[in-house]
Amino acid sequence: MRSSTTRVRPVMPDSEELFHQALARATPEREHFLDRACESRPALRVRVDNLLQAHHASGGFLEDPAHPRQQPVDPADALGTRIGPYLLQKVLGEGGFGVVYKARQEEPLPRSVALKVIKLGMDTRRVIARFQAERQALGQTDHPFISTVLDAGSTPEGRPYFVMEFIDGVDLCRYCLERNLSVPDRLQLFVEVCRGVQHAHQKGLIHRDLKPSNVLVVEEDGRPSPRLIDFGVAKALHPQPALETAHTEIGQFIGTPAYMSPEQAGSTDRDVDTRSDIYSLGALLYELLTDSPPFDSTRLREASLIELQHILREEEPPPPSERARSTRLRGDLDWIVMKALEKDRRRRYSSAEALAADVLRHLADEPVLASPPSTVYRVRKFIRRNQLKVLATGAVLMALVGGGALSLWGWREAIHQRDQSEHRSHFVDSLMAGSIPATELVTQARATFGSDHSALAAALELGAEQAHAKGDLKGAMDLQEQALITWVEIHGELHLKVAASHGRLGALLQDDGAIDAAEGHLRRALAIADQADGPVRASLLEVNINLAAIHRRRGRLLESAAQLQTVVDIRRREFPEQQDALGRTLEDLSDVLTAAGMHQQAAEARSQMIDAFQRAYPEEALITADRHIAFGSWLHSAWFTTGSRLVDAEDHLRQGLAFYKANTRLQGPSYTTGLLALASLLTTQDKAAPEALPLLDEALASMARLHGTESLEYARVEVRLALACAATGKDERAARLQKHAFELRATELGKDFRPADSLLALGSLVRGIAQNKEAAAETYAVAAELVELLIMHAPERGEWQDLYRRLVESRDAARGEDQP
Known part of the structure; x- marks a missing residue:
């Protein structure tokens, strides 16, 4: 990972971690430590102080807990020890909760690796969750310019670790x-x-x-x-x-x-x-x-x-x-x-x-x-970025530039307005930082802005966003409702500000599950926008998207599709540069049309989606290849209702796969998906399609690279390949693949394994082998081993015993014929 020692900026600790860090310090030093650690976070300081008070009130009860928390140690102390099969050689980096070591692996392949493990004493649930998230994040990537995960596990103490390629x-x-x-x-x-x-x-x-x-x-x-x-x-x-x-x-x-x-x-x-x-x-x-x-x-x-x-x-x-x-x-x-x-x-x-x-x-x-930005743009950008402050301080500007000569009264008024403006500015900063509780915001906002209703409404809407982000949905809805009332008082009903406010309130109600009320506000937002003068606002696109989601939820698929088509039309007309957003909307539209059974229209929407993403990423062939594979897979899954689209599916799959065959280092999950989809499409037309086996062989090799040969993902591809082998007369290989897949699934799934899911395909395979009088001895032998597994997992099926005897007899007879 790193070859030089670097310090990673620590993740800001939670109250439990700060409590233990403070407890480890002498009392005189503790206050200074907490002052620095909780700067600008008074709520966190209160929680830590409460924990410390409870600790002291316990009279030493916590001094020797039943499960003491390990105090942090020097990461270098672990050098020369092993974590799993990895010998720790050097500290490469240290963050807030993890340490990265250079380590040496000897088996099965001698190599240097980078190993990241949670620090001793930092294994809280939140830290472990973040650590596992990093491992999952890296596991999803497969690119030559991104470090790759090689292995993962846990230490005997339960601290998770993962292993990456060592990047010198x-x-x-x-x-x-x-x-x-x-x-x-x-x-x-x-x-x-x-x-x-x-x-x-x-x-x-x-x-x-x-x-x-x-x-x-x-x-x-x-x-x-x-x-x-x-x-x-x-x-x-x-x-x-x-x-x-x-x-x-x-x-x-x-x-x-x-x-x-x-x-x-x-x-x-x-x-x-x-x-x-x-x-x-x-x-x-x-x-x-x-x-x-x-x-x-x-x-x-x-x-x-x-x-x-x-x-x-x-x-x-x-x-x-x-x-x-x-x-x-x-x-x-x-x-x-x-x-x-x-x-x-x-x-x-x-x-x-x-x-x-x-x-x-x-x-x-x-x-x-x-x-370069124009002067007009720079002015507009300042106003947009500081809209609330402009509203809050507008009176100062008017007082200072309202006339050529400034009277003594005017000067005093300007000073008064300046002081008021500073007070308002401080309120806005606190509001943007999320430090004003929703329950106090209306009172503070009214006291700050008085009769300046535009600034008040803007403050309430910002507060609603903050409350929603904190999970306080009720507080967010209350604030947004107050903002809506204020905008109506200022502009009347028919104004785009009022329409946007209805849309925001509808979205919050939708999140709260109040679908009827949400739909009412969303419809009202669109009705006002149709009558009000002014440019199309991006916020109204979200209104259409949210209303489409409600239509879909209630089974009104045609209405949902119409709403999304409206968004597509507006994006093309008003926001032509946002091709990525257009592509995502077309993808949603295609999903709705598919659910409505309108597969031809859905296919057309997906085709337009491909075009949009190609325009959005003209230089990124990887994205285009993945979209071709996704579109081809979708077309194949719906081939029975799209008619000639089956030919289009094959064409899109081959286009996507051609990119990956020319760029082997980029081959990942999407490549495997394309191989499997193309093989499935070909065998749908001809069970013994000659190209299917090489495609499935490559898919199996790709799955081994991605997940290993002992994974459920690998087993699923083995079953697909086994069916293709059986269809082309390669019974022995089919039996070996099915046997390995069956054993692997039984081991990995444990009590959740349901052998009945496999009985039909396996029974057909082994019966066919038993009936074949000219099979090789090894074919009979593998089939007999497979039947043994079936007997073990489904002993109630008496027919397996008879089938096993027939296969053993055929095996022995074939071996006898092979003897000189």
């Missing part, structure tokens, strides 16, 4: 400095980093901590090649239950401040998507070009949470050419970097591949998509 590499920026790489060479390396990030995004993962020390460079055949590491805080776009537990607690943030997007510094990570990694890539590119990050690292580390949020959300770093004082960077590279670093994520590059494509255009002296 150098920090990306340090590598560029030490080798004095030119700007074009640095940009080529950066493009490869983008492609690794793109692959992770395609697999549904956001890294969330991209920085130079998490990109190591190794040299292969004399040329540099990057490796992405440390997915310890990765977030799933579509999380499984195990991954959901790895999310940060409310009030915490995850990442490294110098490379963290503005949305990552919020009080919740629910608003973080792939565009957060685009920002971090922009910060990484900034440092590659200027040798320093966009903002001063020391200043960010020492800032309180509110100060950090202010810097990331409000302040603009100088363009790279100004920071580096280099005219060489002026123009394209300034524009590319600053587009990636946009505060408004909608204005960033839509994907890592789009960012890489613009860099490649610059290298090829072609026009880039990024461009």
Whole structure:
């Protein structure tokens, strides 16, 4: 993983961890430690203080607990010991809860590996969940620029660990400095980093901590090649239950401040998507070009949470050419970097591949998509980013610029407004930090803004978002309802602000399960939008999508499809640059049409989806290949209702597989899916299709690389291959494959194994072998062994005994004939 010792920024601890860390310190030092650890987090400080008071009140009861918590030890103390078959040789890195060692494996393959294990004393449930999430995250990726997981297990004490390839590499920026790489060479390396990030995004993962020390460079055949590491805080776009537990607690943030997007510094990570990694890539590119990050690292580390949020959300770093004082960077590279670093994520590059494509255009002296922002845009951006503050401080501006001459009264009024503005600004900062309870927000907002109803409504809506993010759905609905009432008082019923507010309230009610009320507000939002003047708002797209979900939930599939088609039409007309979002909507539309039995229309929607993703990622053939395979698999699954589409299915599958055959290092789960789908399609047309066996053989080899030969996934492909072998007269191989798959499933599933699921196929196979008078002795022998397994798991079936005797007799007879 790492070859040099680096310090990973610790994940912010929870109250239990801080309690034990504080308890380990002397009383005079304890207060200072907690002051620093709980800075800007008063609620956490209260919880820790309560734990300490309870501990002291126990009169020493907790001094010697039945199951004492291990105190942290020096990770170097473990060097020379073994974890599983791995000999620990060197500490490579240490984070808040884990340690990474360089280790040596001797069996079955001598090699150096990187082993990550939870620290002694840090094995809380939350930490273990986060640790397992990192392992799952890395396990889902399969790309030459991402470190791969080789093994996993637990120590005798129950601490989980996992093993990765050892990357003897150098920090990306340090590598560029030490080798004095030119700007074009640095940009080529950066493009490869983008492609690794793109692959992770395609697999549904956001890294969330991209920085130079998490990109190591190794040299292969004399040329540099990057490796992405440390997915310890990765977030799933579509999380499984195990991954959901790895999310940060409310009030915490995850990442490294110098490379963290503005949305990552919020009080919740629910608003973080792939565009957060685009920002971090922009910060990484900034440092590659200027040798320093966009903002001063020391200043960010020492800032309180509110100060950090202010810097990331409000302040603009100088363009790279100004920071580096280099005219060489002026123009394209300034524009590319600053587009990636946009505060408004909608204005960033839509994907890592789009960012890489613009860099490649610059290298090829072609026009880039990024461009310098206009003056009008900069003014509008300031107002959008500071909408609530503009509303809050507008009176100050009016007082100061309302006339050419300023009277004494006017000056005093301006001073009064300035003081009021500072009070409002402080309220807004607290609100954005999520530190005002929902129950107190209305009262505080009214006291702060008084008759400034627009600012009040905006504050209530922001508070509703914060409450929802914290899981306080009732508080969020109450605040949003108050905001809706306020907007109506300001604008009347027919206004886009009112429509958007109805939409937000409908979404919250939908989350709460109040479907009837939710549908009413969503319909009202669309009705108002139809009558109100103004441009189409992106928020109204969400209204249509939410209403489509309600239609689908209630079985109104045609209405759901119509609603999604509306979103598709609006996206094409109003937001043509958002091709990725268009592709996802078309995918949802296809799913609804499929459920409605409208397979031809569903197939057309999927075809348009492929086109949208190709436009969204023109340089990323991997995404296109995976979409071809997914579309081909879908067409094959619905072939009986799509008629000629069966030919289209084969064409799409072959297009996707052709990419992977030309790029063997990228072969992963999607490649295996394509092989299996194409083999299934061919055997549907001809059970003995000659191409099916080679496809299934390759699928089995691919599954072995992905999951090993003792996995359930491998067993499932063995069964598929066995059926193909039996259809082409290869009975002995079919029996061996079925026998191994049966034994493996019985072992892996344990009490959940149901042999009845396999009896029909196995019974047909062994009966066919028993009836064949010309089979080889080994074929009869393997079939007899298979029947022995059937007898063991289904002894009530008396026919197996007779079949076993016949096979043994045939085996012995065939062996006798073979004797000279």
